[in-house]
Amino acid sequence: MPFIDVRNLHHTYALKNGGTVHALKGIDFTVEFGEYIAVLGANGSGKTTLALHMNGILQPGEGKVTVDGWSTADPGAVREVRRRIGMVFQSPDDQLVATVVEEDVAFGPENLGVAEDRLAAVVRDALDRVGMWEHRLRPPDQLSAGQKQRVAIAGALAMNPRCLVLDEATSMLDPAGAREVVGIVEDLHDTGMAVLTVTHKMREAARADRVIVLSGGELVADGPPSWIFEHPDLARWNLRPPPVTVLATRLRPHFPGLPAGLADAEALASSLVTVGQS
Numbered sequence: 001m002p003f004i005d006v007r008n009l010h011h012t013y014a015l016k017n018g019g020t021v022h023a024l025k026g027i028d029f030t031v032e033f034g035e036y037i038a039v040l041g042a043n044g045s046g047k048t049t050l051a052l053h054m055n056g057i058l059q060p061g062e063g064k065v066t067v068d069g070w071s072t073a074d075p076g077a078v079r080e081v082r083r084r085i086g087m088v089f090q091s092p093d094d095q096l097v098a099t100v101v102e103e104d105v106a107f108g109p110e111n112l113g114v115a116e117d118r119l120a121a122v123v124r125d126a127l128d129r130v131g132m133w134e135h136r137l138r139p140p141d142q143l144s145a146g147q148k149q150r151v152a153i154a155g156a157l158a159m160n161p162r163c164l165v166l167d168e169a170t171s172m173l174d175p176a177g178a179r180e181v182v183g184i185v186e187d188l189h190d191t192g193m194a195v196l197t198v199t200h201k202m203r204e205a206a207r208a209d210r211v212i213v214l215s216g217g218e219l220v221a222d223g224p225p226s227w228i229f230e231h232p233d234l235a236r237w238n239l240r241p242p243p244v245t246v247l248a249t250r251l252r253p254h255f256p257g258l259p260a261g262l263a264d265a266e267a268l269a270s271s272l273v274t275v276g277q278s
């Protein structure tokens with residue numbers, strides 16, 4: 001049984017004017033324990049809607065989402081689902097609720113009923129894992145955007161989830177802040193955490209084991225980043241390949257052994273050296 005199983009998922013939003021938006025049109029995919037998946041797609045393709053289904057914030061209009069066997073549509077399973085899936089959103093300001101960092105991180109486990117004597121250790125561990133322990137007594141509104149996002153991740157980690165779902169978690173950060181957050185997410189993945197990350201940044205998607213692509217509410221591709229980045233329909237999905245991939249594609253006629261889908265300059269440089277020597 002996969003960790004997350006999404007079957008024929010449809011979602012329709014009702015608009016105030018009586019109209020509807022069919023945002024997800026029969027999505028099928030699975031996430032295995034420990035897998036690292038990036039979700040790509042143009043604006044309005046349904047990425048956030050999909051992310052909100054992973055922990056039952058939204059309910060399927062049709063179809064089913066199960067997390068570790070628990071259906072998100074089962075009111076009795078909400079707790080089980082939310083314990084397993086940690087959510088991190090685009091804007092850290094919207095996620096931090098307390099006036100002191102450590103209280104913010106304690107909020108989730110306290111609500112879950114974690115005993116007082118264990119709470120301090122849970123909070124310490126979560127803040128340690130994102131490198132924010134020394135900032136535990138600061139008010140969140142005095143932190144940088146990157147630090148706030150790390151506290152938001154700690155808040156998710158304090159629930160001891162099996163999977164982190166991130167919706168454009170780096171898009172409001174400067175490059176250094178984004179790198180820090182990506183680094184933390186990768187470290188968590190290395191310790192066995194499954195990751196589903198919605199992103200517009202191809203370089204971040206390049207780090208995933210698998211990329212799924214949404215277009216117009218449909219899942220149109222599911223495969224390794226190297227395959228997605230050189231997919232002939234990329235432009236049709238309103239996605240642009242990473243510049244390094246474009247360069248590698250142009251270089252391939254001159255260096256026939258160059259691997260597909262190279263997405264960062266380091267990988268291209270070392271591949272050119274290898275191919276040039278053979």
Ligand SMILES: Nc1ncnc2c1ncn2[C@@H]1O[C@H](COP(=O)(O)OP(=O)(O)OP(=O)(O)O)[C@@H](O)[C@H]1O
Nearest residue numbers: 013014021023041042043044045046047048049050
């Ligand atoms: N609360 C809502 N009420 C009505 N329609 C909505 C709502 N949220 C999203 N939609 C519509 O559903 C579709 C999918 O939106 P969604 O936010 O999931 O896309 P997205 O891929 O996350 O886009 P973006 O890249 O801009 O974040 C869009 O047509 C959007 O306008």
Ligand SMILES: [Mg+2]
Nearest residue numbers: 047048049167
């Ligand atoms: Mg979105």
